[in-house]
Amino acid sequence: MKRSTILSTLAIALMSAVSPVAAADIVFGGSAPMSGAQAEFGQSQIDGAQLFFDQLNEKGGIKGNKVVFRPLDDRADPRQGTLVAQQFCDAPEVIGVIAHMNSGVTLPALDIYSACEMPQVVPATNPKLMEMGYKTVVRPVANDFKQGALPAKHVSGKLGLKNAVLVHDKTVFGQGIAGVFKENFEKGGGKIAGTFGVNPDDVDFSALIAGIKRENPDVIYMGAGMPQLALFLKQMREQQVNAQFIGPDIGFTVDLIKQASPAFAEGALLTFQLPPYDSSPELVDFTNRHQARFGRPPGPYAALGYVNAQVIAAAAEKAKTFDRDGVLAELHGVKANTLLGPVAFDEKGENVTAPVYLYVVKNGKFELVKE
Amino acid sequence: MALTLEHVSKRFGSLVAIKDLSLTFERGAIYSIIGPNGAGKSTVVNMVAGSYTVTSGVIRLDAHVVSSLAKHQIARLGISRTYQNLRLFDGMSVLENLEVCFFTDSLPGLFRRGGHRMTKVERLKRCHACLHDFNLADVAENLAGDLPYGRQKVLELARAFVTDAPVVLLDEPAAGLNHTETKEMARRIASLKRSDRAIILVEHDMDLVMSISDRVDVLNHGELLYSGSPDAVRRNEKVQEAYLGTAAELDIVRKLTEGRRTSGGIRAHAGVVRH
C-alpha cells in the first residue's frame, strides 16, 4: 500500500517536472554539470546563457516572443546526459539546445539530438565532436586544436623556448589539448622532455614537480582544470621551477592569480576564446551585468555560455517558423556579432573565425599578448 | 581404524596449551575429555576439527593426515562438531540448517570429488528423517534463531549427526541447559552411540560425563593426566587431587560445579545477545 503511494507520488512529480510554458514562449534548453566536482564550470556556463536571455527579454525577446531558458543538470555523466537529451527532444516547445559542456557527455547525446532534429550549440571543445558528421550542430567557440596550437607557436617561435614538459589530468580535455600543444610545439622545432599524467582532483604536485625540475624544462604546458592549474603553478614556483607556465582557457580567471598568489602567477601564459574583458563596451557591460545579476564576476565559462546563447538566439531570430525545423534551417547560416566577435560556420559547424587569444599575467592582471 | 592424535602440541604465542598429547579414539564408543578450566579440552576439539592449526604432531583419521587439511576438507572426511556457544544459522529455517550440510554432496560432479550427486528428494528425505529422530519435525520451517535455547542445542546436535559422520565432536553439549534438559541430552547422546561412529565429548557436567562415557581422558595443563573408564577416573587419586582437589575440598568443588550450571545460563544469554 505504502509502496504504491510512494510510487504514484513520484510518478506525479515526474510528470510535473517539466513545467508548462505559455504557448507563445520560445524555449531553449541548456545542459552542463550543475552538481558534483565540475559544478562550478557548468554553472558558470548556464549563468552566462541565462544572462543573455534575460537581456534579450528586456529588449522584448525574439520578435516579441518571450524566451525561456531551461537548464538541466547532466552531472558530467554520459548516461545522465542521454536522459537530459531525450527530455529536451520530447518537449516539443524546446526548439534549440546549448549542450553539453563535457565531450564525453556530448558524444552519446549527439545521436539523440540529431534524431529529433534539435538545433544544438555545442560548448564542448573537443575537435572530434564536429568530425562525426552530424548536421544539427554548430560550435562558436574555438576548439582545442586552435587553443593548443596558439601558445605552442608563440613559445617555440617568438620566445624561442625548445624544451617542454607536458602535464595533463587524463581527461578528454586535458589530455587532448596537451596533445595538440605537443604536436605544434614539435613542429616548431621544440622537444618534449616528458609527459606526466595526474588525477583530475589532485592538489599535491610537489613530488611531481621535484621530478620535473630534474628535466630542467623551459616550458611547462598543463592541460587540466581549476584549481589544479593554480596549485601547480604555485607549487612549481615554490620549488623555484622558473619555466614558462602555460594553461588553457579554464585558468583564465582571477582565481588563478588569487590562488597561486600574484607573485607566483606572474608571467604565466593562458589561452582564452575572448578578447580582454575590458576591450569592448559589450564585454564591460557583460561583466557589470553578471556582477549585478549574480553578485559575482563572471565565472570561468560564463562568457562562452553567453556567446552560445547569442548564436542560438540569432538562428531563432532569422527562423521563418518558431520550431526546430525553422531554427535548424538557419543554424549553419548564422552570421552574428557576438562577444567573441563575428561568428560564421563552416560545413562541419565550426566557427570559421573562432579566435583564440593569448594572455600573460602581469602585475596581478591578465594582459593580452600581441602577436 | 580410528582417530589418532600423535604427539600433538599447540602453542598460542608463549602459552603452551597442549603438550605432546597422544590419544586414540576408536569407533563404537563415547569418549569424554575433562579437565579443569584452561586444561586445553576445547583446544583439542578445535585442532581436530581444523579450527586451530596444530603446532607440532600429527592428527590422523584412519589413513588420512587430518592436521594438514583445511577445515572444510576435514569435515568432508567425516569429522563433524558442535560449538561451545551455539553457532547455528539463525536466519535460516531449522530444515535449511540441516540441508546445507549436504551442499557439497548436491553439487554437479565437476565441483564434487567422488560420490554420487544427491538429489533434492534424497536430501530432504535425510533431513526430515533426522529432524524426526531429534524431535524437531514440528519446527522444521521455523527460524533456528527463534527456537528456545534447549531446542537450539538439540538442533546443533542434529546438524552434527545428520551426515552420519564417523567422528562427532561435541563441545559442551550441556552448557546452559537445566537439570532436566541435561538428563535428556545425556540420554540422547547415549542413544546415538553406534559401532561405526566415535563420539567425543568435552563437558563440565560430571554426571553427564560419568553416565554415558566409555572412556574418560583427563587433561591438566595441556597434558594427559589419566585415561580410563569413568569408574577408574572417579577412583584415581591423581585425578581427584589435580582436578577435584583434596578430599576435604570436594564438597566445595561440588557446589562450584552446581554453580557452573547457572553461570552457563548467563553465558547462553550472552550468546543470544550476540546476534
Add this chain to the structure above:
Amino acid sequence: MLDYLLQQVIFALAIGAIYGLIALGYTMVYGVMRLINFAHGEFFMLGPYLFTFTMAALLALGGLPPLVDTIVAIVVSFVAIGVLGIAVERFAYRPLRAYGRLAPMLSALGMSIVLQNAIRVTVGPQPVHFPAIVPNSPIEMLGGMVTTTQLGILAAAVVLMAGLTAFVNGTRIGIWIRAASESWTTSSLLGIRVNRAVSLIFFIGPGLGAMAGIMYASYYGIMQPTMGSAVGLKAFTAAILGGIGSIPGAMLGGFLLGAIEVFGTAFLPIVSGGAVGTEYRDVFAFAVLILVLLFKPAGLLGETVTEETVVAKKDY
C-alpha cells in the same frame, strides 16, 4: 639523487601527516562502531570553511591580536565540528545500530552528500583561496627544501596524535573508549556508558578531521566543497592500510600512503624506465594496499582476525 630523495621524503611526510590525521577519525569510529563513516571527509572539509567564517566574524568584531583570533577560530572550529559530529551520530547513525552494518554505512554516505551540498549551495561550488596560517617561507635543510608550513603541519600532526594516544591510553574516558571498542556488550555490562564513549568519539574524530582540514587548506592555499570526498577516501585507505581500529595504525598508514603516493609519482617512471607513467600512481597505491592485505589481512597493525582468534574470542 640523494637530495632528490630527501626532498621527496619531506613531501611524503607532509602529505602523510594530513592523511594520518584524517585516518584517525575513521579508525576511532570504526574501532567502536564497526562503521565506515563516509561522512568523515565532510567534517574535514567543513573545518576550513568554519575557520574562515569565524575569522571573518572575529575580524569584524575587531580588537583582538591576530594570533588570538587564529587560536579562537581554531578552537571554535574544533568544538563546532565536534558537536556537529555528535549530532550526526544521534540523528543518522544511532537509530540504525540494531540493523547490521550496511544501513549505517549508507546513512553515512547520505550524510556526506548532504553536508557537501549544503556548503556547495550556501558558499558556492568554486574553490576559495585560503590564507596561510603560518607565514610560508622555505628553509634549506641538508640540501632539501622545507617550508615552514610543512614543518608546522608535521609538528601539529605529531602533537595531536601524541595527545590523542595519551588521552586514549592514560585517561579514564580514554579507557572507556578502548573498552567499548574491545567489546560493546561487555562494556555495557561493566557499567561503562557506551553511548557516552560513542559521543566522545564523534566529538574528537570530526574535531581532528576539522583540524586536518584547516592544515590542508592552509598548506595548499584553497578550500572547496569537494575536497573532503577525494581526500577522505585516501585517508580511509590509509586507515585500512595501517589496520583499521588501531590509532598508531592510522598514523602509520597515513605516512605510508603519503610515501607510496610520492614514490609512485617521483620514482615509478624512473624505476620502470618510463614504461609506467605518473598516471599509474593510484593503481600503484591500490596495488600496494591489496598486497599488504594479502599478507596482513587486517592491515599492518591491525589485529588479524582468523578463525583461530574468532573461536577464541567467542568461546572464552
Add this chain to the structure above:
Amino acid sequence: MGKSVFLRRTGLIVTLLVCVALLVKVPALPPYYVRVADSILIYIILAVGLNIVVGYAGLLDLGFIAFYAVGAYTYAFLASGQFDIHLPFLIILLIGAGTGALAGILLGFPVLKLRGDYLAIVTLSFGEIIRILINNADDLTNGPQGIAALDRARIFGLPLISPTNFYFLLLILTIVVCGAVYFMERSILGKAWRALREDQDATRGLGINTTGLKLAAFAISAAIGGATGVIFSAFQRFVSPESFTFQESLLVVLIIIIGGVGNIVGIAAGAILLIILPEVLHFAAQYRLLIYGLVLVVVIVLRPNGLIPPAFNLGHVIRKIQALWLSPSNT
C-alpha cells in the same frame, strides 16, 4: 469468504495492470520516460547481480561497477571500428558475461581470505584500478576519449534503435536474470550462501568449501554485471571511463540497501526510487543533490531494513500470483 474473493479479484487486477503497464503502457510513453525506464531496468539487473554477493553471501563489494565496465568495453572492442571487429550483439552478450565472470574470479582470488570491511576496501581498489587502467590504456581504449560510434545492436537481423527496443530487451533480461537468481536463491547454493553470510566458520565446519562458494558468488554476479555492461554500451553506442566511477558502485549498493537487502522486489523498488528521484528533482536545480542526500538518510533511518519488508519477497509475490491463477478452489 466474500472478502477473500474480493482480495483475489483486486490481486488479479493489480497483477494484470502491472503486466499491461510494463508491456503496453511504458513503451507508449514519450521516449524520455522510456529511457528512464531503461535506466531503471539496467540498475535493477545490476543490483540483482550485486545482491548475490552482498545480500546472499554477505560480502560487501564496493567495486561492482568494474564488471559492468568490462562488459561495456567488451562490446566496444568487438562491435566497433576500434579494432574493426563487428560481432553480432547476442554473441557479444555471452562473451561479455564470460569476461565479466572471468574478472569476477580474478578479483575473487585475492579477496577470499579477507573479512568484512577489508574485503570492501579491496573490491573498491579493484574497481578503481580497472577504471584507471581503462583511462590510461590509450592505445587499447582511447583513454578518456572513450570509444564512439559503436555498431547498432541487431537481434536476428532486427536493429535495436529506439529506447523502446532496448526497453523490451532489458525487460526480457530483467525477467530472465531475476528468475534465474530467484531459483538460485532457493536452491541449495542459495542456502549455502546464506549460511556463509551468517557464519563463515561454521559453514566451513560443515564441509563446505567457502572459498569456492565465494568465487561462485563473485563469478555469477560479475557475469550479470558484464552482460548488463554490454547492453549499456550497445544502447549508448559510446563508452568512456566516466561512466564507471566509484559513485556508480555506491549507487548500486545503495539501491540494494534502500530497497531491502536480499529481496528482489525490494531491489526493484530501490532502483525505481534512486533513478527517478534525481529526475524528479531537476526542478530543485542546485538543491537537487542536497535533497537527494536528505531523502537517502531519512529513508534509511525510517526504514533500516529497506523499503520493502523482507517477507514481501519475490517468492511471496509469485505464490500470490500462482494462487490467483491456479485452482480458485485452492483458497
